[in-house]
Amino acid sequence: xxxxxxxxxxxxxxxxxPIAIAGCKTDDKKTGTAKTDDPTFNLDRNPDEVKxxxxxxxxxxxFTDHELATITILADIIIPKDDVSGSxxxxxxxxxxxxxVKDMPNHQVPMKGGLRWLDIQCLKRYEKTFKDCNQQQQxxxxxxxxxxxxxxxxxxxxxxxxxxxxxxxxxxxYTSEIGVKDLGYxxxxxxxxxxxxxxxxxxxxxxxxxxxxKECVSFKKTDG
Amino acid sequence: MGDLQLKKQPKKxxxxxxxxxxxGGMAAYMLANAGLKVCIIEAGYMYDPQKNITQLKNPWDSPxxxxxxxxxxxxxxxxxxxxxxxEGEPFTKETGTDWAWWRARMLGxxxxxxxRISLRFGPKDFKRKSIDGLGDDWxxxxxxxxxxxDKVDKLIGxxxxxxxxxxxxxxxxxxxxxxxxxELFIKNAATQAGVKVIPSRLSILTEPIKNDAxxxxxxxxxxxxxxxxxxxxDFSSPNALIYPAMKTGNIDVVANAMAREVLTNNxxxxxxxxxxxxxxxxxxxxxxxxxxxxxxxCESARLLLNSKSQRxxxxxxxxxxxxxxxxxxxxxxxxxGILPQLFDRKRYNEDxxxxxxxxxxxxxxxxxLDFPRGYHVEYWGGQSQPSYGFSWGIENLNGxxxxxxxxxxxxxxxxxLKEDYRYFYGCGVGMAGRGEAIxxxxxxxxxxxxxxxxxxxxxxxxxxxxxxxEIKQAKHMKETFKEVMHNMGAVITWGGDxxxxxxxxxxxxxxxxxxxxxxxxxxxxxxxxxxxxxxxxDCKNLFCVDGGQFVSQADKNITWTILALSMRASEYIxxxxxxxxx
Numbered sequence: 001x002x003x004x005x006x007x008x009x010x011x012x013x014x015x016x017x018p019i020a021i022a023g024c025k026t027d028d029k030k031t032g033t034a035k036t037d038d039p040t041f042n043l044d045r046n047p048d049e050v051k052x053x054x055x056x057x058x059x060x061x062x063f064t065d066h067e068l069a070t071i072t073i074l075a076d077i078i079i080p081k082d083d084v085s086g087s088x089x090x091x092x093x094x095x096x097x098x099x100x101v102k103d104m105p106n107h108q109v110p111m112k113g114g115l116r117w118l119d120i121q122c123l124k125r126y127e128k129t130f131k132d133c134n135q136q137q138q139x140x141x142x143x144x145x146x147x148x149x150x151x152x153x154x155x156x157x158x159x160x161x162x163x164x165x166x167x168x169x170x171x172x173x174y175t176s177e178i179g180v181k182d183l184g185y186x187x188x189x190x191x192x193x194x195x196x197x198x199x200x201x202x203x204x205x206x207x208x209x210x211x212x213x214k215e216c217v218s219f220k221k222t223d224g
Numbered sequence: 225m226g227d228l229q230l231k232k233q234p235k236k237x238x239x240x241x242x243x244x245x246x247x248g249g250m251a252a253y254m255l256a257n258a259g260l261k262v263c264i265i266e267a268g269y270m271y272d273p274q275k276n277i278t279q280l281k282n283p284w285d286s287p288x289x290x291x292x293x294x295x296x297x298x299x300x301x302x303x304x305x306x307x308x309x310x311e312g313e314p315f316t317k318e319t320g321t322d323w324a325w326w327r328a329r330m331l332g333x334x335x336x337x338x339x340r341i342s343l344r345f346g347p348k349d350f351k352r353k354s355i356d357g358l359g360d361d362w363x364x365x366x367x368x369x370x371x372x373x374d375k376v377d378k379l380i381g382x383x384x385x386x387x388x389x390x391x392x393x394x395x396x397x398x399x400x401x402x403x404x405x406x407e408l409f410i411k412n413a414a415t416q417a418g419v420k421v422i423p424s425r426l427s428i429l430t431e432p433i434k435n436d437a438x439x440x441x442x443x444x445x446x447x448x449x450x451x452x453x454x455x456x457x458d459f460s461s462p463n464a465l466i467y468p469a470m471k472t473g474n475i476d477v478v479a480n481a482m483a484r485e486v487l488t489n490n491x492x493x494x495x496x497x498x499x500x501x502x503x504x505x506x507x508x509x510x511x512x513x514x515x516x517x518x519x520x521x522c523e524s525a526r527l528l529l530n531s532k533s534q535r536x537x538x539x540x541x542x543x544x545x546x547x548x549x550x551x552x553x554x555x556x557x558x559x560x561g562i563l564p565q566l567f568d569r570k571r572y573n574e575d576x577x578x579x580x581x582x583x584x585x586x587x588x589x590x591x592x593l594d595f596p597r598g599y600h601v602e603y604w605g606g607q608s609q610p611s612y613g614f615s616w617g618i619e620n621l622n623g624x625x626x627x628x629x630x631x632x633x634x635x636x637x638x639x640x641l642k643e644d645y646r647y648f649y650g651c652g653v654g655m656a657g658r659g660e661a662i663x664x665x666x667x668x669x670x671x672x673x674x675x676x677x678x679x680x681x682x683x684x685x686x687x688x689x690x691x692x693x694e695i696k697q698a699k700h701m702k703e704t705f706k707e708v709m710h711n712m713g714a715v716i717t718w719g720g721d722x723x724x725x726x727x728x729x730x731x732x733x734x735x736x737x738x739x740x741x742x743x744x745x746x747x748x749x750x751x752x753x754x755x756x757x758x759x760x761x762d763c764k765n766l767f768c769v770d771g772g773q774f775v776s777q778a779d780k781n782i783t784w785t786i787l788a789l790s791m792r793a794s795e796y797i798x799x800x801x802x803x804x805x806x
Binding site for chain 1: 276277278281283284285286291293296300301303305398399400402403404423430431444446572574576577607611612615618623633635636637639641642645646649
């Protein structure tokens, strides 16, 4: 098959491909209990997974409104809007964290407990919970726990919590559309791999050998 | 529970195949195309790569951003259903031993997500006992399998290069992709350490091939583990074998069907398979002139051991008592880190094919080493699609390096932290060894007398331990990898602290998912279950065409050899049927 033709077929295939699997739809019909919070799956799910995902979504909210507001403030301190991209909350990181603690229950106690630890620290220092502290106070507290090696021993639990919060925020943000664009990840699309770009090879003083150039698959620059 | 019934399928088949992965898929393809009527019994779900799609999805299409679940342990986009533990399907282990058992439960099995690393065994790999006195020789040699490797290369497609290596034979290769940037660094560093590096050999169509399966060429999304729904450019049993073969009209697939026993008659010949349907929990029997087991090395052994009858009191094909024994997996050890030269790197699409573009076949002579068998090395790194766990633990990284002219404190937040994430993205690099273990009788699985699964089928009890041979090999892997990392100025961030206390980071047996040896072939019917045609010594119309039949598994991933041996056995079956010997 001609490569251009096959690429065209690939494109059509990708667009025309059915998205949801049949299993999920028939299930709804059978039980007649389709709810608005039914997951719509944009990727393949087997019947066991459909059952599991529905169970997750049927759970009550894990975080209280107060906790979620605190998470939102923290996430935006960790990933604020800058001149390259938006903030964690713009990328819906708080909703991701709400989901992931249900999916990974091992995060539940460290997150819930860490949030309460933070509020108690703030109550002692500022007589307000973290959420109701002013920005200066919030940053003052965050500075005490954002650098694990520098954190005072009595703040060590807070430093552990903040590192988890940073990791979850980064996971949520850099896997969002905004975050992937920020990173500049350029793949996940139909491509013709033609080797490392010339200017990059030069930057690192690298070159392909004659053998590699001869034996490897290559594409004309005008393609794609 | 409703009334339990035993139902007999009215249709009589030429062949009943248990399992639909590489071995079962190839047998079905060969037999159906020869005009035989085939029934495939598959324990897992029906699956169609053209409908069940995870390829080209974005990370945000998964609510858990690609993280794994118990139901999809290799991540939310991975194409394989199954897992390390299945609900209601336990297995047990002898005290003080370890075994990790991956069980795929879907049409095509683990071929839907495997690494596509497709390595022929070499002439030495079939005759190891003659070389080092350990294990056993195969009843066949490279020259017996070569014609089938050739046919598999052409039918399914593989890229690589002919290097003229003695024990890593040449084949019919499509052109390989050019190395990625980190692979160029690795190549130089490994070469400096005396480690040979050549283009990898993966069953991915970098160029179109003539085929009857509607398979196109690779478009370099790097997602072979999601199975190539869009172009069918990588090998999976459904895309390349089963769906194309179904076009003959000669194949019926019974999915969600857990095989219980291979049925035999008074003469001791196989007559079919009994199974439980997970859909209605009823018991069924399906008849075939030939029964082919290809349920994975351990499931095939379990099925045979559970198929007891008056003529086969020790289980089917087991008068030798070897079924379940000589179980062995590839060895594995890995480490990884970062390559500071790649900090703040230019962005471009380097997805490439799904897997490494270069690898290292075994390059040393074991006679000069303190362990008997070799290993090959796989490499990875670079700019991949971000997923759950992205840059996890950055506080351990961003305080150690000067970022854009500034020395920072580890951790942090804000615009400065965002700069760090960008700065370190794509600098990861790592490597893993996959080595040959010695198959020994005491490493085995057997039927646990005390435990059944939810279908009432007696389960396997594993009894496997690594020996000094494998542990010393893992030590050598780690030493080699450290030298390669050092040579390119990489910093090891994990896997570098192993020692004898943790067997040098050697993966648990089973974890590499290359289990083999449990239904081995041989010329001596007292020491082997199958003859050299993958045919049971004790039962001429019973065959095993998965990893079970392997006498030893070389330092090569076993799929290409499973395909070649299944093709060879299938031709033999067709031929014997024509001669009315079956």
